[in-house]
Amino acid sequence: MAGLEVVQQSRVRPYGAYRLRRGLLRACLYVVLTVGALFMLLPFFWMISTSFKTLADAMRIPPMWIPSPFVPGNYTAAWHAAPFARYFFNSFFISSMTMVGEVITCVFAGYAFAKMKFFGKHVLFMLVLATFMIPGHMLLVPSYVLIRGLGWYDTYWALIMPWVTSAFGIFLMRQFFRTLPDELWDAARMDGCPRLRYVLQIAIPMVRPGIATVALLQFINSWNSFLWVLIMTDSPLMRTIPVGLRFFQQEAGTQYPMLMAASTMAIVPVIILFFFAQKHFVRGFARTGVK
Amino acid sequence: MGRGQAPPPRLIIMANRRGLRNPRALRETGEAYLYLLPAFFIMSLFTFYPFINALLMSFQDVRVVARVDGQLVPFHRTFVGLANFQVLFNDRHFIQALTQTSIYVVVSVPLTLVLALLLATALNQGLRLRPFYRLAFFIPYITPVVALAMVWTWIYHDRVGLLNYLLGLVGISRIRWLNDPSFAIPAITVFNVLRFVGYQALILLAGMQNIDRTYYEAARVDGASPVRAWQHITVPLLTPQLFFVFLISLMGAYRIFDEVYILFAGGAGPLGSARTLVFYLVDQAFNNFRFGRAAAASVVLFGIIFVLALFQITVTQRKVHYDQ
Amino acid sequence: MRTWIVMSLVGLLALGVAGFADVEFSFWHIFTEEHATALQKLADGFMDENPGVKVDLVFQGGYGDLSRKLFASLAAEAPPTLSLQYENWTTQWLDALVDLDQYIDSAVLDDVHPRFMQEFEGRLVTLPFNRSIIIMYHRKDLVPEPPTTWDELLGLASELTQDTTGDGEVDFWAFHLRPRSPEESYLTYLEQVGGSILSEDWTTVTINDAYGLEAAEFVTDLAQYSLVDPAFSSGPFGEGVIAMFIGTSAGMPFNQAAADRAGVELGFATIPYPEHGKPASQMMGTNVAIFEMGQTEAQIEAAALFIEYLLRPENTIFWAETTGYLPVTTTAIESEEWQALSEENPFFAAQTEQLVIGGYGQLLHPEYWDMRSVITDYVEILVIGDMGPQEALDALADELEWILER
Known part of the structure; x- marks a missing residue:
């Protein structure tokens, strides 16, 4: 195995440059994935956030991200409504x-x-x-x-x-x-x-x-x-x-x-x-x- | 089972003994049938039997009730030959449903698959937050579609919707997602691409993790760039998963209904632009009570899926790499 | 001797609870909350009067769910005794329904308001229960005097529709037009000027005649000043972006809530009509009908008795007052009680007046569902402006003819 590694290193780019490029790529990947993941979670976030809002706040434009006032009562109301x-x-x-x-x-x-x-x-x-x-x-x-x-x-x-x-x-x-x-x-x-x-x-x-x-x-x-x-x-x-x-x-x-x-x-x-x-x-x- | 390999000796022995007269083979057949019995009993009753019934109905005029010789007959059926199919192919709504569903399939299936492949590749990079990403991308798939579509009708809302608000921030003017005939299919596509991309990526990711590491090491030795390795190792060795995902998403996409039903409030969308095959089928069956026509539509749908699957299986058997 | 006495006593007892010794029948409905409570109250009152009868109220979800359930239950030979139903459902299972004039007292039938008397192929199989009608809703601050003719409305509309933010896009509309609900625009106008979809004998399509054309031109005019959006009007009304709309009176609670949300006062009026036409307006909501299939004679009789009970003036008024549906008998509508209620409540007044001056029912053709769906397409095309009125109508007529023929 050791022999293999030697061969490998001699064929690829200089170690430092490779690492830098790899690091940059990874950083990009993290950014893209994180943005994508957050986008996927957005509807859920919005759903949960809305579930704690008053009706008027729910219809507001621009949207209110963090409910204020915070209305946990929607849950008990829903639970009892059906x-x-x-x-x-x-x-x-x-x-x-x-x-x-x-x-x-x-x-x-x-x-x-x-x-x-x-x-x-x-x-x-x-x-x-x-x-x-x-x-x-x-x-x-x-x-x-x-x-x-x-x-x-x-x-x-x-x-x-x-x-x-x-x-x-x-x-x-x-x-x-x-x-x-x-x-x-x-x-x-x-x-x-x-x-x-x-x-x-x-x-x-x-x-x-x-x-x-x-x-x-x-x-x-x-x-x-x-x-x-x-x-x-x-x-x-x-x-x-x-x-x-x-x-x-x-x-x-x-x-x-x-x-x-x-x-x-x-x-x-x-x-x-x-x-x-x-x-x-x-x-x-x-x-x-x-x- | 590798294709070119010679069967192990044991298999040859078994093959020689296969004749039905052989008491052991007979016993094994009997035992196997016992093992299959529960599954096949349920399937016969709840899938095959109703399926044959539906096939028959496509050649029948089905009345909810009819009075025959003074007697009320429920679900009265008379054979009418191909009349139902004749009506279908002259019905603008059916043709519209067929075209739109096909357009949706042609756009959304490859799009989702490509995105899923990229996502799976990204997730396969040994990232630290992988469990989080996995969860985030998979959640839409496991969420009850009723609940998810309810949230999205609101996200897509013309005036108070989140999406138009976000687009507004980057200077894109209001899109009437659910009210503009040209945006109905894109709206459904976006919804479903997001819903399925994580699920498909997970299947592909599992496949990628099954690929033998040594292939990559060999590629590295040969000086292949990661992109080339992906192109020449990952994708070809992933073909079984890719075909599987392609097939199930193709069939699923042709059957699209629940999300359309919720997103467009039970309607067909502006100018019928959200009318899909199953929408047409359900509308004809349960709103218009033309069950023969609905059955005929379902037979056409079945035919399409059947042909696609057959085509797929033939191609698969020729081209797919088997690594098991 | 003793045996004889006992037996005759038992016989007498049996006769005492005549006919309705423990009859139970089901009633499928779609009511929730206050409406469900009101219906339960009516059922309770009926059961108190008829101790041997049990009314089994079954909530079946929305109308779509109900239709699916009814269809499937008929196929399985197990329909409920009594159910709500739309006219186009009734046309599909006409054979399975009981002729109500054979079970219901003619005095009761005579009292049902004539606007509601609908015959299906010459038979009386349904009677009105939760009926509503299309009326006009308006914002009192912007439209203090609701227009009575369409010309007046269009005149007012050109002033009201505007771009309030000055970004070059209209953001306030005088009217809300729902293109996928043709009975709120095209079909209403058609009826008002005396046009029709089919000839009286259903043999020819008449929708592309001069009346049809006039209605089509009207819809294109109206669309200019309208927010075109298939959603319920309560949405945009609640956002405060429209001034008027027409819609079913059954939507009143939602529209009232929307008005409260927008902080405006909601007004009710009869819908406008052309000067040379009549104030026609389509009745909405459902009727009740009794299924013959799978029922015992006792169940059918009990259900008929329940319908008679629902049609009593005090009960139809109670139902109308609590739910906002229309009272359905002439006695009830003309009663002092209802007149007094109407005076207090402008909503009751508007919808009752609308019914009396112009209520009409939909076309009772068995293919109506498909016809309506084609009409809807062309009304949308008119509104979007992809085709000229005559061109669109001729294409529509062709499709309707095909539906008639097949």
Whole structure:
């Protein structure tokens, strides 16, 4: 290795100039990225700032950046103006349940597609991938008729069951299982370990980052799901955060500060979740592009 | 699995045993089906079945209710052949939706991808604030689109909006973002580029981090500049991720609806300039109650996405570098 | 013997709660806050009167959400008994609706204000509930005497519209024109001068005749002095950049709030009309209708009884007074109580007068949704000035003909 470095240094520019250029470039990069990041965060900053303003201040031109007077009351007002506690519970419950279901179905299907040989594998996998291409809106009315036929209308079943599997989840889990060496299963089989036990006790722990990614993405999808919940439920008791927010938007009209307070409340849980899980996201995404 | 490599010996043995008569292969097939059962049961019920239903409807005249021989029949369907498609392609609104959506796709998909690639490259430089940047650029993607679009309707506001205020500071006169036919698609594009760039960058970043360091070291040895290394190592080795991102964003872009619905208050925008395919579909189905026509529109949408995906997959199989 | 007595007692009891032994029916609506409370109060009053009946009020979100729910519920054979609905929805599921004249007392029907009596293919399937009408709103400081004709309005408008900051751009407008709401400009004027979209028998398109042309020219004139913006008028009014606008009376609370925000006094008036025309104004809001599908006869009867209850003068007045919608029966409108309320409240006065002198309903054609959407496009084109009036109208007529034919 030492030899390599010597060669390297002799071919590149003089060390000092290189460093200076690199430093300058990095500084530029920091500036551009920081400006970009702040720009991305601006709507959120504005949303949060507005959520603490009076209505008159919210409409002011030029905009007031730091609210004064500071009105935390918008939050309590919004919280009491609509049953947000119930919305939060529903969102948490539905998102968690779909997340669990998604992980179970996708782990098994993903494992089968990655590691098992069976008749019709290619066709079935194509079928799974094909569902990527179906626009969800195409299915709304047939699905509604189906859900009513099952007697699931306006129940948690309607909001959970159709979402406990996904092509994306199966695909992602397949990508992860493919990275496991086949020798592992061969060895386990030699020892007389049944496949199910192998999957549960050996394979699954090895693809934990994949499971975390699938779980988190599903949680966020469920949390943000809008049109489906809107169509499949009736009573305010079944509403989730985005739907509740939409109703609240209609009820609150131009009460921007209250609306922004409610929006902030809706966003915060997802951001916290992401904050603690971002490492998994990055690791999970590393697999998505691999064929 | 590298393409040119010979399969390991174990695989050859397995391949020889593959015949269905072989009891072990049969058992494995049975077990695999059991593993697939939960996922396929759910998919059949909630995706395939409604999908076939929607396909059928595109060739039918669907009435919400009709009285047939004195009996009320809900969701009354009669076959009408291609009549729905005939109406579609003579309907100025549908053509408008098709063109506008395509323009949006052609502009926003490459734009987002290029920006995401640059962003990922920047984030791959071992910067100190990376977690902060990652969070900042990713937040718009995980935010409920309803909430985000609500904020943006206001940012885009003609007179009290933040964007026009900021543009005013640098001397650009007021743009009627949501009220000027020529700015509707750009407004949606800006909104969605910002929403998706972080997400795509993260996927690409993950791919970049998977690239073997030794390639870069070799390039350095050869005296290649970082730009050249990026051009000749990073981008080519990133093609699987690039294609994946391209494909999902292409399909997503054709399906655009929620954000348009909130941004333009449920309308089609000035002169219908925000009318997208899915907007047309939802409008025909749930406002105009022409479900056959809506199903036909959804079949056209599906057709476009299908052809694009097929094309994409064919290209991918030819050109993509596999590093796994 | 004992058994006989018990049985006849039970029979008598059953007859006592005649017909409505525990009937429950649902009513889908879109009301929130005070409106919801008022509706609940009406339902409670009705249930007190009819102990065996339970009215199940179901809030369904906005109108868009309601229409989607209704559509899907019909497809799934499970519509509510009673629901609000717009005319263009009614045309889509006419077959599934109950003929109300078979269930509702003719004396009650006769009392419904004639402006509200709409027939769908010769059938009476809806009755008015939360109806509003387009009226004019104005700033009292700038427009103390609201114009009664469009010519007067245009004269006033040329003075009011101006560039207050002197930067070369108009920043104050006399009027607010929402190009994507043709019933607030083009269609109103068309009706006022006696024009129409289609001939009476719906066989030919008449929108590009002389009346249509006059209306188109009017819209281009009006646009010169108007802020052209599809947003609700309460927005720009609250910012204090417009002086007048016409819009549905249902928007009053928002417009009042906007006026308060801008610190100006809000005035209400009937909308202007051309000197050679009539004071026509389109009625907005929804009707109620009963679905036949999936209902028991008892549910239908109970729902019909509830409609009769809502149409009682005291109830329609209570509803109008609390919500700002129109009272819907002749007795109620002409009652001393309502006259007194109107005298106190200029808003009630303006919208009631508007209804009586010129309320008209929209075209009840099953393809109206598509027609309106095409009309909207061309009104926008007129406003933007991309096409001359006659050219735009001829193109519009072509498209309408195609919709009629297909």
